[in-house]
Amino acid sequence: MTTHTTRMLIIGSGPAGLSAAIYGARAGMEPIVVQGLQPGGQLTITTDVENYPGFRDVIQGPWLMQEMQAQAEHVGTRMMWDTITEVDIAGGSPFRAKGDSGDEYVGDVLVIATGAQAKWLGVPGEEALSGKGVSACATCDGFFYRGKKVAVIGGGNTAVEEALYLTNHSDDVTLIHRRDELRAEKILQDRLFANPKISVLWNKRVEEFLGDPAAGGLTGLKLADSQTGEISEFGCEGAFVAIGHAPATELFKGKLEMDDSGYLIVQPGTTKTNVPGVFACGDVMDHTYRQAVTAAGTGCMAALDAERFLGTLEFAREEADAAE
Template identity: 60%
Template sequence: MAETRKTKLLIIGSGPAGYTAGVYASRAMLDPILVQGIEPGGQLTTTTEVENWPGDTEVQGPDLMVRMQDHARAMGTEIIGDIITDLDLSSRPFHAKGDSGTTYVADAVVLATGARAKWLGLDSEEKFKGFGVSACATCDGFFYRGQEIVVIGGGNTAVEEALFLTNFASKVTLVHRRDELRAEKILIDRLQKNPKIEPLWFHEMVEVYGTDAPLGVEGIKVKHTKTGEITDIPAKGVFVAIGHAPANELVKDTLETHMGGYVVTKPDSTETSVPGVFAAGDLTDHKYRQAVTSAGMGCMAALEAERFLAEHCEDGDEISATPQLEGTD
């Protein structure tokens, strides 16, 4: 029997933005429902040591997300392990359908579905994710002090990460399948002037190799795009920097987006183009993409949702703040 769950506030996504929204919404007595999505905990679950979370000199990414989940639940957030497959924002209350068959009905929605780093899709790349292969230089660059590392890509993301990584690495090899970067000229100028960066043109990564016990990267194999020749490049870290894709599948046709699909919010706000729908975290943030900024936006979204719901209490179409169950055929 399919179920219909009703709540004042539905939070979609379970990274720092989603869990923080849950904490603040619960404190506002909104009794929110949070649907975790396909990757409970978000991108931090694929990170090992986190050293830039305030209050923790060092914490494991998965452990941090478990703590956030426990905090949100302790405050009163109902956390459900489901995946939203369809979201109807055409009228309030909003309707979301879960992969489980459950329909969620809410008077306000916080979208915290995040963004996903683009990957090359190599089996060896997957094997070493979090153990030498990363998609976030600001997250993991610190661990490669004095080491030789590799950056894959040729756009703004790749050049920015290569430049940032020179603060730690002894050498950064930038691997690009063409002989011309797609980055902004000012970034290219900085890269060309940096003695630690060595571009490798007309090459693409075909394999990451390393040790199994302990798991760790020792280098990569690259193929020349014109001759097919294979070359080994020793490296302790591999940063795949071919961009990020916001997880906007639910709203790309209903909410205003920009910058390659990131959800547009009003200035200094998490309000989207649909009243009652708020976006927080990497789904809307194409600039910072940090856990701490995502958490901050989750707080903003919950507070704005609380104000929105209070202002619409006289509309006569609000639903109970207490989650309910309805059985349907």
């Protein structure tokens, strides 16, 4: 077992974690990034990226993350191929984390950038057609379906918001819900029902995504009536799964404050958690925007918050030493 020590320990290597690393390294904090099960985060499974600032042409998600990692390493970040299985933050700084490799990581500050994963239906065709007509983010991918017939699957706030957003690009949006009423807030429902571009299919469960990944992608959905079991097909060129997200916060249950959905709670306008010296950034604390650019922005905030915390911590230690 090896112990790795740093002023700034970062768990997670998506846009938030790598942005925190870039700013932290430039501030002389010599950060360590533990990359986790999905190095690069969700962008590594995203093909065309057209909304990240600074790129006129469409870029590839994996390429963008490779560039961000290279930039972080160039300015002094150490990347560790490991997955954190246990954290100890109860005693305050320094914070300790144990990796799947058996190695231990010790940081004066801890930045949590473990992200969140979209929830999927887990039905045939979903994985094969992901990025080829099937998506979990209308804000990310809706632009690619301009003028096309699209469907949104779900019945909560996320689904209704996605459907409303898609009307910016399509005049034919269908919300498909397995029940006969929505769970979304009433104000959102009112907006949905008032929009002439949106129709609703009630009591329908998606059984399969139809199409050929190698030849045109998604062509439609196989649906089952949740009351009668009757099977039907629904033709569409885009389908957006909007049944929620699951933040990767299992490690921190009982250790950090979370909301009812498991997202880490931070002080408004900051990345500070309820434990001094522990900061959260990116999708692990953001259930509203969930964009690469906003994740990167909060990663920058986390590094700046961490730098200020370290300055205060070091000043307190110097005063304590002088008093002895």
